Amino acid sequence: MMSGEFIAFMGIALVAVIGGVLLLNLSNVMHMMVALVFTFVSIAGIYVLLSAEFVAAVQILIYAGAITIIMLFGIMLTRHEDTSEAPGSSWRKFAVFLGVLGFAAVLYFGIYNLDLPQMENTLHEKNTMQIGEALYSKFVIPFELTSVLLLVALIGSIMLAKKDDEKEGDKE
Amino acid sequence: MELEQLLDFKWSIMTPEFIILGVATLLSILDLFMPKSMDRKILGWIGVAGIAAATVSLAGFIDEPVTSILFDTFRLDSFAKAFKFILLIGSLFVLLLAISFEKKDGLAEFAGEFYYLFLTALLGAMFMASSGDLITLFIGLELLTISSWVLVGVTKRNKKSNESAMKYVINGGISTAITLFGLSYIYGLTGTTNIKDMSGTLMTMGGSQNQLYLLAIAFFMTLVGLSFKLATAPFHMWAPDVYEGAPTPVTAFLSIVSKTAGFVIIVRIFVSIFGSVPATGAQDALPMLLHLQDYIGFLAGATMIIGNVIALRQRNIKRMFAYSSIAHAGYILVAFTSMSYFTFDAIWFYLLAYLFMNVGAFAIIQLVGAKAGSDDISAYAGLYRRAPILAVTFAVLILSLAGIPGTAGFIGKLNIFMGAFATEPAHYVLASILIATSVVSYFYYFGIMTQMFFRPAADDSKFNIPVALLVVLIGSVVGTIALGILPNIAFDFLHDNFMQFKDFLQ
């Protein structure tokens, strides 16, 4: 079955996986970030394929935009004189590789030949409106809880990241 | 949805949550506009009053039948009510500890935040307890987790606190990711996030081999992810470092409220989703939860052994209590594994007993630690000479943690032990590990007692106990002994009001 959708999915998934692998293997942090952006954008592509238009836009806005920038600032804030640590033993690497392979095999066995009933969906019609209606009528409680969550995240990040400008001495 | 329709819901059942939310918001605003020189302890007392008010209002709903708002995104059933009592009482004690905690290492600047972050964490835990929908469950979990991350790292000038916050963030992030991965499979197979609908869909699905296989994957991923939260072996590695580095009230919070919330979510998800899926295609097969219970049993056994054995080697009392709390999570997992008729009662009672004995112990750890400036076990040498009443109090709590008859810990363990035999087939192996590791735990618990009663004191200075701490100590000792001698107070309360949690799945 070589529909256009299939080809598109394969291409996007390939870019996402390559981005992830490069992220782990590159040695320059800036190059890592670029690889990460490729992964983020291709995940947005997968959302588009799944008719989740709004989520795709959010993915680009938040992840490829905001999260990337915050990570870049994190990189800029730290020093890079440290030399990288000696890589672990090859035996350990091999064990990790086997673990990853085993997990992939277990999952592949599960989704290979998986037969889920196809359901007609209308997600692509006015996607944002559908999300809005579900979020603001059915999921009101989790939505309001999210605002508390965001507030805690904001206060917590300021608490932890704020520079101590008062010296220990001039307290009290 | 029309306004009338929304107003038809019985929003009043959320009063306890509204109170906590309101008090947390109030505290944050007060803290911002209070003059800098003013003591922030008053905020702590407002928080205590808020939690007390929420507890009272929850008690007002005790006869309320199962009520749900907005498609189960919030539901008040007896399970929710029973566990919310534990969460509220636990947070009340922890907040009292926080009030008397010395504000050093950069904490003074954030004294106000320190109080209301406990409240938001509690709010998250309460929503976890009364939710019938995975989305609310998850957001509650995140609110609890993020608040505790900040609390762990709040003493910014303390290097150990920084390290523990970092470790907690990384481990917590990984565990959340794994949990979510597992849950996403269940969502994918059922097409709904409502737990009741999920179990309904799964029960009638009949299940091809492939789908059951995926469900089993989801089962294990969720179990592993939530095991991080409970700090059960082999996912306990973060606990000792985090417990050691965090400020003592936060350590108490993690070991009491956060752990209770972990058990709440694990029971909610596993019993209602995996408890209703037939493990094989046949309709009359065992539910998946029972089919796979040996794996949970294995986790429970490993947790009890690792927690108790490694605790033997600890010199730092907070690390020792971290391992002891790992071991206690193992005991509770035994109750969860056996899935007998009494499982809910046993878990609830043990968590309540653990709340009393552990919060008291942490109160003393905080007091002695602040006085001695270190958490080394040698700080307890000669405590009996210096402060006899304090030493006896600590001894009672430790005896309860060890599970000596006459204390709440003993009754809790006895319940779990009996539960392990009440099923068919009985869990002899787990029950014997429970006994054996309890005996091992005597060594380190009695090690502390030896220090207190038989070693000479390094200095003879007296302790002056702040009022808030005194309340915690009295409450915990009374609770420990009362539940130990008259456990029926708790069980009658449970049976009269919660009807064996029959409405769990309704």
Add this chain to the structure above:
Amino acid sequence: MELLNLYQNNYLIVFVFLCLGVILPVVALFLGKLLRPYKPSEAKYTTYESGIEPFHDSRVQFNVRYYIFALMFVIFDVETVFLYPWAVAYDNLGIFALIEMTIFVFMLIIGLVYAWKKKVLKWI
């Protein structure tokens, strides 16, 4: 089904522009490389820094304030994301949606006031 195909074909345009975006700089740089003269010498490869020899790492450590700004940007960005579907679906939701959003925005205003009071919005 018709609409689904239409939806997917719409994104072909996006794909074309994505490709254009990647190709344009690559081609420009490559053409530049082809056209420009290439005569390297030792002196040309040294780093130029206001006429003097460079003496430390070119990357300086940023002020931590940047980081707090970035953090706040992320959080308010997430808030904006919630506003979009609310605005789109507002007509079908009625007055209750307004109340919900007021509570939501109020919570975030507390956050903004917090940042203000803690003086993280001040640059100096």
